[in-house]
Amino acid sequence: GHHVSSQRMRSRRRELRTRHDITSFAPQFISIYESLTPSEGEKEKQKQLLQSLEKLIIKEWPNAQLHLYGSCANSFGASSCDIDVCLAISDGEIDKSKILLRLAEILQSDNLQDVQALTRARVPIVKLKDPATGISCDICINNILAVVNTKLLRNYSQIDHRLRQLVIIVKHWAKSRGVNDTYQGTLSSYAYVLMCIHFLQLRRPAILPCLQEMQPTYMVTVDGIECAFFDQVQKLQHFGSVNRESIAELLWAFFSYWAYHHDYANDVISVRTGGIISKQSKDWTRRIGNDRHLICIEDPFELSHDLGRVVDKFTIKILREEFERAAEIMQYDPNPSVRLFEPY
Numbered sequence: 001g002h003h004v005s006s007q008r009m010r011s012r013r014r015e016l017r018t019r020h021d022i023t024s025f026a027p028q029f030i031s032i033y034e035s036l037t038p039s040e041g042e043k044e045k046q047k048q049l050l051q052s053l054e055k056l057i058i059k060e061w062p063n064a065q066l067h068l069y070g071s072c073a074n075s076f077g078a079s080s081c082d083i084d085v086c087l088a089i090s091d092g093e094i095d096k097s098k099i100l101l102r103l104a105e106i107l108q109s110d111n112l113q114d115v116q117a118l119t120r121a122r123v124p125i126v127k128l129k130d131p132a133t134g135i136s137c138d139i140c141i142n143n144i145l146a147v148v149n150t151k152l153l154r155n156y157s158q159i160d161h162r163l164r165q166l167v168i169i170v171k172h173w174a175k176s177r178g179v180n181d182t183y184q185g186t187l188s189s190y191a192y193v194l195m196c197i198h199f200l201q202l203r204r205p206a207i208l209p210c211l212q213e214m215q216p217t218y219m220v221t222v223d224g225i226e227c228a229f230f231d232q233v234q235k236l237q238h239f240g241s242v243n244r245e246s247i248a249e250l251l252w253a254f255f256s257y258w259a260y261h262h263d264y265a266n267d268v269i270s271v272r273t274g275g276i277i278s279k280q281s282k283d284w285t286r287r288i289g290n291d292r293h294l295i296c297i298e299d300p301f302e303l304s305h306d307l308g309r310v311v312d313k314f315t316i317k318i319l320r321e322e323f324e325r326a327a328e329i330m331q332y333d334p335n336p337s338v339r340l341f342e343p344y
């Protein structure tokens with residue numbers, strides 16, 4: 001009865017929506033993307049906050065530097081996102097907790113709001129809010145690897161504008177559906193960005209190259225890790241242009257990849273190599289400690305680091321169901337740009 005006829009309906013509709021059909025939804029996704037991107041005014045306010053923090057910090061630590069990292073610097077930030085700042089102090093041995101507590105003191109006496117030192121967090125930080133702009137900010141110490149991976153992400157986004165569109169929409173989807181929270185066992189924004197870069201590296205024709213496999217023009221060693229990649233991305237402006245896929249097609253293919261095609265049992269996605277590598281080769285085939293490796297996303301620089309390690313046997317199910325839901329909507333829904341982002 002009901003079941004059979006809905007099956008029939010589905011297969012009829014499956015024939016109906018083609019690559020061409022899906023592309024007719026591109027303008028709707030583009031306008032969602034545009035409504036999510038921060039305005040010039042917001043960027044300006046962030047810059048001002050950074051400058052006033054710099055003034056305060058230089059007084060106390062004359063050799064220190066402030067770097068922006070995370071979504072406010074990698075081009076994948078939505079409007080009104082918090083800013084992530086790294087305080088770089090290179091004076092040999094330092095006591096991070098002591099510096100964070102002193103920093104909190106300084107910020108408090110400058111009338112910044114909600115100043116809080118979280119010295120026991122996995123990444124110890126000071127949190128604050130700027131009353132003038134309403135912007136919240138986290139400051140960490142000497143997390144230079146995050147500054148370097150932020151640069152890699154930003155450089156990728158400068159090659160083809162579809163990466164930024166894809167990431168901003170995927171992050172919006174993940175936040176709406178409750179699957180962007182490492183404390184709850186789902187994935188970080190950083191993990192989603194790597195998934196999008198990897199996906200565009202594997203399109204045929206490719207939309208993104210593999211910057212770490214090219215002749216390096218940028219090299220630094222951070223915490224004993226050599227970070228090297230090609231960063232003259234202005235020379236790669238036309239790299240992806242042979243591929244004409246629209247953002248709607250890419251979203252459709254992205255979700256269907258993670259819903260139906262990714263080999264969760266054997267594969268690791270690797271932006272570093274521009275392809276798929278095996279769990280076997282990384283020895284990520286079994287649970288070690290708390291790392292379960294149920295979805296494997298290799299960090300481009302910390303090679304032993306799996307961004308999927310926060311996912312457990314319950315949340316992998318939730319994630320995969322969400323990928324399937326999204327793929328189904330892209331395939332069948334008459335109004336995909338609405339239903340995709342419905343709150344869970």
Ligand code: ATP
Nearest residue numbers: 069070071072077078081146147149150188189190
């Ligand atoms: P959002 O808009 O959700 O705040 P975000 O880009 O700031 O997104 P986060 O996941 O909050 O993303 O991470 C901020 C930055 O911290 C990342 O851009 C990355 O540089 C670094 N980072 C985050 N998680 C990791 C990780 N597990 N390993 C290495 N670096 C990380």
Ligand code: MG
Nearest residue numbers: 070071082084
């Ligand atoms: Mg952030």
